[in-house]
Amino acid sequence: MTSVYLDVAVESIQAYLSRTTDLKGRRGASAWLSDLTDRDELRRRLQENSDGWAAGVSVNDEAGEADGVVPLKLTPGCPPQAVAEAVFSELRGKLPALRMTAAWATADSYVAAHRRMPDRGDDPAAGDDAGHLDSLPAPGDFPLLVSCEQCRADPRVTHRDLHERKQVPMCADCAGRYDDRYRKPGLLTGAVPVSAELRLLDALELTPTNVVETFTDLAEIPGPSRKRNHLATVFADGNAMGALFRDVLATGDDELKRRVSREVSQATRGALLAATRAAMAVGQRPQRVPVIPHVVGGDDLLVSVTADRAWPFVRTYLTAFGERMRRIADEAELRRPSASAGVVFAHHTFPFRRCVELAEQALRHAKQAHHGQTPAVSWLDVNRDGEQRPPGRAAWTLPELTDRADWLTELAEMEQSAKAALERLAGSGGDGSEQVRRARIANQASRLQLAGLRSAGDLLDASGGPDRLVDALSLVRWWQ
Numbered sequence: 001m002t003s004v005y006l007d008v009a010v011e012s013i014q015a016y017l018s019r020t021t022d023l024k025g026r027r028g029a030s031a032w033l034s035d036l037t038d039r040d041e042l043r044r045r046l047q048e049n050s051d052g053w054a055a056g057v058s059v060n061d062e063a064g065e066a067d068g069v070v071p072l073k074l075t076p077g078c079p080p081q082a083v084a085e086a087v088f089s090e091l092r093g094k095l096p097a098l099r100m101t102a103a104w105a106t107a108d109s110y111v112a113a114h115r116r117m118p119d120r121g122d123d124p125a126a127g128d129d130a131g132h133l134d135s136l137p138a139p140g141d142f143p144l145l146v147s148c149e150q151c152r153a154d155p156r157v158t159h160r161d162l163h164e165r166k167q168v169p170m171c172a173d174c175a176g177r178y179d180d181r182y183r184k185p186g187l188l189t190g191a192v193p194v195s196a197e198l199r200l201l202d203a204l205e206l207t208p209t210n211v212v213e214t215f216t217d218l219a220e221i222p223g224p225s226r227k228r229n230h231l232a233t234v235f236a237d238g239n240a241m242g243a244l245f246r247d248v249l250a251t252g253d254d255e256l257k258r259r260v261s262r263e264v265s266q267a268t269r270g271a272l273l274a275a276t277r278a279a280m281a282v283g284q285r286p287q288r289v290p291v292i293p294h295v296v297g298g299d300d301l302l303v304s305v306t307a308d309r310a311w312p313f314v315r316t317y318l319t320a321f322g323e324r325m326r327r328i329a330d331e332a333e334l335r336r337p338s339a340s341a342g343v344v345f346a347h348h349t350f351p352f353r354r355c356v357e358l359a360e361q362a363l364r365h366a367k368q369a370h371h372g373q374t375p376a377v378s379w380l381d382v383n384r385d386g387e388q389r390p391p392g393r394a395a396w397t398l399p400e401l402t403d404r405a406d407w408l409t410e411l412a413e414m415e416q417s418a419k420a421a422l423e424r425l426a427g428s429g430g431d432g433s434e435q436v437r438r439a440r441i442a443n444q445a446s447r448l449q450l451a452g453l454r455s456a457g458d459l460l461d462a463s464g465g466p467d468r469l470v471d472a473l474s475l476v477r478w479w480q
């Protein structure tokens with residue numbers, strides 16, 4: 001039996017969330033999106049039919065959970081455009097600046113329909129049984145209005161009390177992020193509103209008293225590093241997920257088709273939990289959670305992590321995601337999907353919006369470098385690298401990071417002056433051919449007495465060459 005599968009999704013959700021620089025506004029938006037797209041919430045609204053569009057509409061339980069995506073299933077004859085418009089207006093009623101798209105297709109399963117959705121799948125259908133609709137926020141009618149202090153993106157039209165700051169002028173979207181999402185108006189409590197973050201706290205058996213209130217607090221969580229002012233922004237997503245869904249369709253296994261999308265989102269959530277536990281296990285267990293999830297959607301993940309806990313988080317996340325996906329892949333004799341990540345280290349005052357953009361670029365680099373075949377990580381250390389990836393920087397695969405973990409730990413423990421000297425010798429400045437750099441290191445390293453850790457030749461062999469050594473020296477700045 002066929003149904004019309006309709007996905008209504010927030011566009012560029014990461015960029016949208018990072019419109020506001022402060023963590024509360026960001027959390028408020030995450031919470032609304034998570035709440036508005038929560039299955040139980042959706043079911044309740046459909047049952048009550050309070051929106052008046054529910055006839056013939058049900059929640060699509062075959063879809064995985066994804067913040068910012070409303071997955072619906074319509075009986076034939078029920079008009080997808082009208083339902084999409086109703087969902088658009090409901091979401092925009094809370095967050096006026098959202099950009100959204102809807103896509104639908106008719107099929108006997110969600111995996112089959114998703115491939116045929118225009119603008120979504122890799123085999124879009126034409127004709128009456130599929131379509132899409134875009135929805136942009138209302139244009140600003142008063143271009144002369146002063147812009148909102150929180151986001152600088154829209155004109156200020158109202159004001160709210162934020163902590164001790166009274167009557168802060170802001171746009172309607174920023175105000176929406178604070179309204180009703182916290183127990184008291186004016187953000188008097190530090191409680192985290194309903195969102196992926198609260199689910200994570202529950203799973204860790206912690207409470208909202210265990211969360212930080214600002215990015216500054218997150219950076220200051222005590223850990224092995226003495227520099228307590230840096231954060232890592234981690235952006236991860238699944239490799240070759242399209243191929244997985246194609247393979248599942250080809251098996252003709254109806255039961256698997258119905259649950260594969262959910263399995264993927266459960267792998268993401270399970271891996272997030274495992275990775276957060278790993279981040280908390282570094283050194284002494286911190287009182288407050290060193291990880292803030294911003295978006296957990298399908299196979300996508302965007303989080304902020306205290307810098308000196310980021311590598312255990314990333315390594316565990318990629319390992320755990322792969323293990324969880326391996327189970328389902330092996331069961332159906334399919335190729336095993338994995339995930340890759342982009343990581344950006346920066347001072348906590350560096351704009352979150354820019355961190356997100358750079359992490360996305362790093363993620364793309366990791367995926368392209370290994371054609372999405374192997375779990376891999378590309379990173380940028382804004383203090384050292386600036387906002388451009390250094391030309392020699394490789395995207396390291398998860399096996400490379402794991403196999404070299406002990407060696408990287410030794411390198412991290414070398415004296416700072418020795419590491420700085422090595423970096424100068426291995427770097428490509430001046431005459432930078434590989435042979436020259438190898439010779440330079442071999443000749444001078446012993447003279448510089450590099451903490452007697454290894455001979456220069458061993459260091460080069462263990463790292464895989466001068467470029468890899470430079471990478472390793474960057475990587476160990478936050479290595480744990």
Ligand SMILES: [Zn+2]
Pocket residue numbers: 148149150151152153154170171172173174175
């Ligand atoms: Zn604003």
